[in-house]
Amino acid sequence: MRKTCTCFFVQPAVLEHIVRTGTPEQRDIALETLGRDHSIRTVRLQNALLSDFYQLRSRSLVEPTPGTIKRVIFDAEQSENAETTKVVWNEGDKAVADPAVNEAADGLGATFRLYWEIYKRNSIDDRGRNLNAVVHYGKNYDNAFWNGSRMVFGDGDGEFLTRTTQGVDVIGHELTHAVTESTANLAYTGQSGALNESISDAFGSLVKQYAAGQTADQADWLIGDKIVGKALKGKALRSMAKPGTAFEGDNQPAHMDHYVKTTADSGGVHTNSGIPNCAFYHVAMAIGGKAWEKAGLIWYDSLRDPRLTPDSNFQRFAQLTLRAAQHHFGAGAESKAVTEAWKAVGIVLT
């Protein structure tokens, strides 16, 4: 027979002892008390968590609000040490005498603004990560790259490339590699690598267009036009509108029929990127207006789509761009523009 429990404040250890050693009646009472005790403890725990939650919320008020940029510029002083600790510019500092530093800060700022103001992306990782850049990397170094934690800029040799910080599209390109790394993380080889490259070109170009307030038909759709030297014999590193025409020896294809199979350049990642580059250009031109508003949104959403995996190919990405277009704009002109653009480069969507 169970009795109505009379509540005592008994320590759980004592109750457990009764459960183990008491008479069946004592045991029932002890178990019921333990159960109630447990539920009370659960409520207390929940209250504690809630109060932590409110504390966390109030604590976050003193942390940077989302959309607050934090840039740090380092100087490699012509060494090939990308991990240099020499800081030459911090967020909030005024412009300095070194143009590379100012250009890097401005380019990082322009890129941050596009991602935040248009796509509500809070920095490269969407969690407000610092933007760290290294200038004057190496001697006459003809390259800029993303090393997994920093944007690294060479000064160029003045013949093939000039100071790489001069291209806001170049800076947008490098930062977008970080965005891709924290989203689809497309493997840097073959088609997924070319897609990775193309996404960097697309958003690099959008950073330039957004900063200049240009519509799609006003944009040059060139990548690196501000950093090419005379020896490269051309107007830019890449042309998104007409892949393969940027400089002498530019072998970018604009159609799947001319996809380049090679082991150089991680499987031609800077070559075959011409195919999705051209598709993006066609989408933006067909939709018209400011390319970041619709074409950019479609591309950005596709990049973040969990169905875009590290080994995805052009076809997979293309299919996701159509889904994104349909999701945002229905089955109208935008979706048609996407289907037609991919068809023009040899990728048929279903």
Next chain:
Amino acid sequence: MGEDRFEIQFERSGGLAGASLQAKVDSAQLPEADAGELRRLLDRVDLVAAQAPPRGADRFQYDIKVRHGGKWQSATAYDGSMSPELKALTDWLVAHARRPKNNS
């Protein structure tokens, strides 16, 4: 030259520009000082050791093939994950590829 003779096929690809830089080197056709310097650089590297691509994007990729004593050896390496010895060799080859063509 005989057994000391070696040939190198070199390509630097990738990088932000994605432009290829190539060179073919035949020690028999190099000025003696250059051939000696290149031989010393080659002696110090282990071409067989595989170089995994480092993190990030837009790094230079180097493909090096060396023929010595009738055998070809090849290696692929990337900026940011090379040994100092291999870096010294690729630096020499890049400088050579950039030089006006008269001895390759």
